[in-house]
Amino acid sequence: MNQKSGHRIVVLSGPSGSGKTTLVRRLIECAPVRLIKSVSATTRPPRPGEIHGDDYWFLSPEEFRQRLSEDKFIEHAEVFASGFLYGTLWSELDRAWEQAGWAFLEIDVQGALKVVQQYPDAVTIFVRTPSSQEFERRLRARGTESEEVIQRRLATAATELQLADRYKYVVVNDQLETAVSEICAILKAEEMARNA
Numbered sequence: 001m002n003q004k005s006g007h008r009i010v011v012l013s014g015p016s017g018s019g020k021t022t023l024v025r026r027l028i029e030c031a032p033v034r035l036i037k038s039v040s041a042t043t044r045p046p047r048p049g050e051i052h053g054d055d056y057w058f059l060s061p062e063e064f065r066q067r068l069s070e071d072k073f074i075e076h077a078e079v080f081a082s083g084f085l086y087g088t089l090w091s092e093l094d095r096a097w098e099q100a101g102w103a104f105l106e107i108d109v110q111g112a113l114k115v116v117q118q119y120p121d122a123v124t125i126f127v128r129t130p131s132s133q134e135f136e137r138r139l140r141a142r143g144t145e146s147e148e149v150i151q152r153r154l155a156t157a158a159t160e161l162q163l164a165d166r167y168k169y170v171v172v173n174d175q176l177e178t179a180v181s182e183i184c185a186i187l188k189a190e191e192m193a194r195n196a
Helices: 020-029 062-067 090-098 109-118 132-142 145-164 178-195
Strands: 008-014 035-037 073-078 085-089 103-104 123-126 169-173
Touching: 008 020, 008 109, 020 035, 020 103, 020 178, 062 073, 062 090, 073 090, 073 109, 085 090, 085 109, 090 103, 103 109, 109 123, 123 178, 132 145, 169 178
Parallel strands: 008 103, 008 123, 035 103, 123 169
Antiparallel strands: 073 085
């Protein structure tokens, strides 16, 4: 598809604990381009305080599989061997483009590679911590996961880090404001290149 027709996509990925969620919130507030966050669909139950259609589209496994069979997802996967499915609906990209914004996807590496197959001009940004020790420290500091889950996430992170070079940009999230500024500069340059 022609990027000039408004089909702009930003994909942000990185291991759990790399600070993606905080970065996404800040970027939506201050990015030099209009970012419309894509709401992922999932079969996992909502956590306390999560809102259907805002945090996630919470679907039953049957609803998810029905939409899969109707080719409604640009990408999907089972995440962290949890048994839960996650995916990005095509309708989320359409929603961003109808609002003249960039579709902003915070998804895993597997999903990002599927998006790039269909949109090679997508702006892909991989976020990482300064070191694997810092990554593990952040994961443990959350205090929300069992040791088994932490070990699984560490293994997933090691695999994801090996694929970081498949992204157009890699940003080290050591200081939040520095990382936000760096991503804002990337988005400004990408927007200027598309409008040239």
